[in-house]
Amino acid sequence: MTLPLHMRRDGFAPAAELAAARDEEGVRLFETPIGDRVWLVTRVADVRRVLGDPARFGNSARHLVPGAPALSDEELARVRPGNVLGYDPPEHTRLRRLLAPGFTARRVRLLEAGVHGIVRDHLDAMADAGPPADLVPAFALPVPSLVICELLGVPYAERAEFQQRAADFFDVSLTPEQRMDVALRSRAYLAGLVDRARVDPGDDLLGVLVRAGELDGDELVGVADLLLLAGHETTANMLGLGVHALLRHPDQLRLLRERPDLVDGAVEELLRWLTVVHTGVPRVVTADVELGGRELAEGDLVVCSLPAANRDPDLLPDADELDLTRRPTGHVAFGHGAHHCLGAPLARLEMRAAFPALLRRFPALRLAGEPEFRPTQVVYGLSSLPVTW
Structure with missing residues (x-):
């Protein structure tokens, strides 16, 4: 299929035509393969302005999956309740x-020992099985899966099912009928999970929300759906793609292995340089406005390219270079403003635990074949990463 401009990549980088849109115009009107006319915003200052101003650039709940057909009334009614991405203030x-x-700092700290244990267990399993291995199913997928399972009280034995649903939900090549089927199956599973939590609320986040009593059943299902999908997919793809990036940059890999004190900055640089989320939820112009020298009309659809913005020369003079010693840059990999990713502290914790531990455990880690990218996914990443050691 032909991908929308904002989803086009060349390996780790935004595709040449996406970078050119940023360097030549900044704000460009284009038509998606499904016929939507969209303003593409690619420069970091303009992206921050759009994402930071929900009054002028409002939520487009019908386009929760950027690049896919707009949601029907039926689909919207099913997937929007409880989904914080689907609203602006005050409901947001x-x-x-x-x-x-x-997701407070204290709550995340309480999860730290468990996250390190999950990482260690999966590295042990890889070592016991011996090389070669596919790092995606052996490590990148199960680590965040188990973390999210523990956060929400999902039985870990059921993780494979929700992993597949997440991959399906974020695949823009699905037909509307296929997408509705995924949504129905997901909601049915999570409704059962919520029912269990209502009968016996545990200490996990879902149990806490049930006891608080401020969310109805549909909202609880929506919250669980968002956290399972978004919280798992983003971190899993950062782990897989991040390891691939390090293997392709052996000087940076060696630096991180020898200098574990660099891990915080290294995680931020990998987040910036890779930016696995192509775009935040599309926005709708609420009144005629000027942006980047272009006149946008009320009702126009706006999409912000996060990878292009994170490689904007106005953010960094050498933004196409991967440099783990770089000072934090104020990247937009987690979005910006009111919709800045709520789970960012947890994602950072998982990456700070996973990257150094993997490199220490397997000092001879190297590619054992060509990785397979997932170009049709809203969250960019790999479906396979063959490695040996």
């Missing part, structure tokens, strides 16, 4: 306030 503020306690 209410939902985010209820979810925020699950």
